[in-house]
Amino acid sequence: METTSRRFFIEIAFNGGSYHGWQIQRNAVTVQEVLDKALSVVWHQLITTVGCGRTDTGVHAKQLYAHFDVMDDGPFDQPDKALHSLNALLPSDIAVKRFIAVAPDAHARFDAVNRSYExxxxxxxxxFLHGFSWRLRDVPDVEAMNKAAKILLEYEDFSCFSKSNTQVYTNICRITQAVWQWEDDGRLVFRISANRFLRNMVRAIVGTLMEIGRGEKPSDYIHTVISSKDRSVAGASVPACGLYLTEVVYPYF
Incomplete structure (x- = not known):
């Protein structure tokens, strides 16, 4: 009987503290490597996932999608059992939430229309926040940081926040939300959404906004940073432990 290939999306969440990011690397343990090995065991065939994007070392994800192809339905005949089997194989810091059958040309990275980080x-x-939030001694000027964050929505070229020597075709991103908000437990959370992000972009933005929050720069200094298109003009990247990929949106589900 002829076998046919089918494509599925997989939704996962992970604590990134023990991993060198999402994407497979030589001589480093990554989320993609661990996930691919578990999927291959469950389906009894070599499976390679394609993620919706990269996350840096130590960054967490509340929602991340990847797609993969299988030669037949296999365990999808019993999806609940497949989900249980895969989660049983994965370490406690990676959880699979669901599988979604998609069209053969659906793509986890290129089809995403919006991404959100916190x-x-x-x-x-x-x-209980150690490793999941950045601890600071002094409270910054949130009003000044929100004034600067709002300016981000006026621009599209964010070369100044991109890690050097990245192989991307463009530094153009459309930011639709950028705001600091207090949580009831006393945490301060920066929320940002865009159609795409450059490597290290969010941590560089937060570092730049923190310079403004500490009173080292005025709110409108953000214009100077973005116009420079120079990473050295922006602030230092903040620690990875406080960063979460929280949502990835697709047009078909």
Whole structure:
């Protein structure tokens, strides 16, 4: 009997503290490597996923999608069992939420129309936030940072926030949300959404906004940073532990 290839999306969440990001690398453990090995065991065939984008070392994801092809339905005859089997194989810091059957040409990276991130910081010692939020001593000027964050929506070329020597075809991104908000537990969270992000972009933006929040630069300095198209003009990247990929949106589900 002839076998046919089918494509599925997989939705996962992970604590990135033990991984060198999403994408497979030599001599480093990544989320993609661990996931691909588990999928290959469950389906009894070599499976290679394609993620919706990269995450840096130590960055977390509340929602990340990847797609993969299988030569037949196999375990999808019993999807609940397949989900249980895969989660049983994966370590406790990676969880699979669901599988979604998609068209053969659906693409986890290129078809995404919006992505959202959060950056978390806190100001009192809390053992339950260690590794999941950046602890600071002094509270920054949130009003000034929000004034600067709003300016981000006026621009599309974010070369100044891109990691050097990345192989991307464009540094154009359309930011639709950028705001700092206080949470009830005392955390300060930066939320940002765009159609795409450059490598290290969110951590560089937060670092630049923190310079403004500490009073080192005025809010309108963000114009100077973006217009420069120079990474050295922007602020230092903040620690990865506070960054979360929170949502990826597609037009077909």
């Amino acid at each position: 950056y978390h910081m806190h100001f009192r010692k809390d053992p």
